[in-house]
Amino acid sequence: MPDDTSTTPAPPEPIRAVPVRHPGRWIATAVIAVLAAMFVHMLVTNPVFRWDFMVDNMFSEPVLRGARTTLVMTVLAMVIGIVLGIGLAVMRLSANPVVSGAAWVYIWFFRAIPRIVLLFFSASLGALYSTYELGFPFDQQLMDLFGITGDWRFLSLDGNDIFRGFVAGLIGLALSEAAYAAEIVRAGIQSVDPGQTEAAAALGMSRATTMRRIVLPQAMRVIIPPMGNETIAMLKDTSLLIAVPVTNELNFQLRAIGSRTFQVIPMAVASILWYLALASLLMVGQYFLEKRFSRGFGSRETRQQRAARRATEVGSTH
Numbered sequence: 168m169p170d171d172t173s174t175t176p177a178p179p180e181p182i183r184a185v186p187v188r189h190p191g192r193w194i195a196t197a198v199i200a201v202l203a204a205m206f207v208h209m210l211v212t213n214p215v216f217r218w219d220f221m222v223d224n225m226f227s228e229p230v231l232r233g234a235r236t237t238l239v240m241t242v243l244a245m246v247i248g249i250v251l252g253i254g255l256a257v258m259r260l261s262a263n264p265v266v267s268g269a270a271w272v273y274i275w276f277f278r279a280i281p282r283i284v285l286l287f288f289s290a291s292l293g294a295l296y297s298t299y300e301l302g303f304p305f306d307q308q309l310m311d312l313f314g315i316t317g318d319w320r321f322l323s324l325d326g327n328d329i330f331r332g333f334v335a336g337l338i339g340l341a342l343s344e345a346a347y348a349a350e351i352v353r354a355g356i357q358s359v360d361p362g363q364t365e366a367a368a369a370l371g372m373s374r375a376t377t378m379r380r381i382v383l384p385q386a387m388r389v390i391i392p393p394m395g396n397e398t399i400a401m402l403k404d405t406s407l408l409i410a411v412p413v414t415n416e417l418n419f420q421l422r423a424i425g426s427r428t429f430q431v432i433p434m435a436v437a438s439i440l441w442y443l444a445l446a447s448l449l450m451v452g453q454y455f456l457e458k459r460f461s462r463g464f465g466s467r468e469t470r471q472q473r474a475a476r477r478a479t480e481v482g483s484t485h
Contacts, residue, residue: 217433224424225437233420234441236413240337241402247341248401249394252348257378259353270349277346282339283407289339290411292330333415336408344401351393355386387460395453399446406442417441 210216224230258270277285330338359382367377406418413419418438425434 215432216436217430220428220430221433221437224428224434225421225441227424229415229420230417230424230437230441233415233417234445236333236415237402237405237417238445240333240340240405240408240413240416241398243337244340244344244405245398245401247337248344249348249352251341251345252350253352253383255345255349256352256356259349260356274346274349277343278350280343282343282404283410285343286336286339286407286410289335290331292335292338293328332411332413336405336411336413339411340401340404344397347397348394351390351397352386354393355388355390356382358389359385384460388457391453391457391460395449395456398453399449402445402449403442 255270255273258266259274261267261270356378363381363385364377367381372381405416408416409419409422421434421438421441425431428434
């Protein structure tokens with residue numbers, strides 16, 4: 168007699184998930200750990216580094232004064248370069264071919280010249296303008312022609328006193344930075360929707376007001392990241408001021424201590440640590456600037472998505 172009892176199917180066996188093996192990751196981790204340990208061991212045990220000597224000298228008064236000069240040079244060169252770059256970017260976007268062409272020539276020239284060559288030339292400008300005098304009239308022969316006697320010069324400048332040291336280095340770095348800043352600002356301006364400019368013109372705003380209040384604030388989100396990189400690059404390029412030379416600069420002072428004491432490697436390591444610290448400070452400032460000028464970007468879309476999600480949740484409860 169057949170069995171009428173229905174047989175229940177056996178429950179499925181649990182899935183036995185086998186994690187994927189990644190032996191390459193463990194090998195790479197082991198290799199990196201061994202190399203890092205070897206590097207640290209070399210830093211600690213190698214007597215050439217002279218850590219005690221380095222610490223005693225990298226915070227001396229001349230070095231601290233050099234670090235201050237480096238920061239001041241970086242800030243001034245970037246401020247002047249950015250101001251000139253904004254003007255060049257506006258000229259580059261001008262509909263006037265003469266104005267646009269002049270800006271293009273400037274950008275082309277200063278982007279093509281290495282900064283160390285430009286600094287060397289800036290330090291030699293005193294030979295071109297050894298003496299520059301201002302007066303009325305400017306030509307002595309013209310004064311003699313009209314029978315004007317006396318010395319009518321009210322200002323006399325000596326180029327050898329101007330184009331040297333800090334000023335010569337600042338001129339070279341700022342002029343070079345203006346070319347790069349102009350291209351960055353131009354890209355930022357072109358990233359703004361042209362409708363913004365058209366709407367401002369419809370409201371009666373002038374071109375300068377539109378650029379200052381409408382276009383540039385929106386372009387800052389695109390300008391800040393590459394401009395932050397340029398600032399860090401400028402900090403490092405201040406080490407090229409040895410071509411002028413600027414004697415109270417960080418790299419010059421550290422090299423001078425190393426050459427005087429025949430401890431070149433410890434002072435080279437001190438220079439690396441100084442530039443790492445200063446560049447890290449600039450990176451932190453760049454982070455907060457990017458965060459500030461990115462406020463509101465994409466927030467409208469986020470609110471819409473949040474509202475849609477809440478509507479979905481409310482609908483599902485009913």
